[in-house]
Amino acid sequence: MPRTWLTERFQLDVPLVGAPMAGVSDGRLAAAVSAAGALGMFGVPATASASWITEQAAVAAGSGRPYGIGLMAWALQDNPGQLDAVLAARPSLVSVSYGDYAPYVEPLRRAGITVAMQAGTTDEARAAEQAGVDVIVARGGEGGGHGRAEVATLPLLQSVLDTVGVPVLAAGGIATARGLAAVLAAGAEGAWAGTAFLGCAETTLSEPARQRVLEAGETGTAYGRVFDVAQRLAWPPEYGGRALRNAYFDRWHGREPELAADEAAQAELEAARRAGDFDTAYVYAGEAVGMVRRTRTAADVVADFAAADKLLGRFSSS
Structure with a gap:
């Protein structure tokens, strides 16, 4: 090298x-x-x-x-x-x-x-x-x-x-x-x-999370603040996150002010994290994820x- x-x-x-x-x-x-x-x-x-x-x-x-x-x-x-x-x-x-x-x-x-x-x-x-x-x-x-x-x-x-x-x-x-x-x-x-x-x-990823990574394609990520807003994290707003796209992200993307006031949606994400439900919970990954097979x-x-x-x-x- x-x-x-x-x-x-x-x-x-x-x-x-x-x-x-x-x-x-x-x-x-x-x-x-x-x-x-x-x-x-x-x-x-x-x-x-x-x-x-x-x-x-x-x-x-x-x-x-x-x-x-x-x-x-x-x-x-x-x-x-x-x-x-x-x-x-x-x-x-x-x-x-x-x-x-x-x-x-x-x-x-x-x-x-x-x-x-x-x-x-x-x-x-x-x-x-x-x-x-x-x-x-x-x-x-x-x-x-x-x-x-x-x-x-x-x-x-x-x-x-x-x-x-x-x-x-x-x-x-x-x-x-x-x-x-x-x-x-x-x-x-x-x-x-x-x-x-x-x-x-x-890594510390669970097996279901790792499997989501291995199955993802190059267009399988999305960028935004949905998961941060849902968790009430104090990330500066200019720094969003890129994660595997899922149903929860698609449901709330563009509705972040509403999400910030929705306690049920916050609890839903937390429960999904504990249960390993990655249709709702997040797995952060970049656009190169399609090469991780x-x-x-x-x-x-x-x-x-x-x-x-x-x-x-x-x-x-x-």
């Missing part, structure tokens, strides 16, 4: 980060991705305790390789213990995004932690560089989970690369060696992939991404 800022900074074999998918990636998946030669991360749910972070960080560190943690800035204000636990764990990389992240950049950097921020527009990337982050993740609207959906990955990546001077990773719709080769050729220092790992045995290990997925080296070699040898 080509050596990039990402591989050199963290001594990786593959210029790839396993995205911090809150509720899907915990310390076990992070450790498996890191052990395979990429950089694994786990995402911190908004209500997670400091002790949970400490426990998962210990699991992630068990690979003996660098790992990272993803934080949601909007949740930190009401749960400052999350930052304290992350600082104590000293992961190699912390992503802090979605909300007022700027106050957390310097405390993390002073602790010797590399800081990333996920940007969905060029203006967000420019602001992140000014805030002092070490690396920017140019996250296109194809990506699963939360983020902006105004700009697709390829045009966003090109614009961000032309605008900022710090290293840039590409995210959104990158699920195979072809995608990794494409963003490396464009000038990214590596890829940030989440959906590609959704079929892995090491079978259950694999994280090591298998990382090995497949490593084939980008051969694709890039086609051009360097010609």
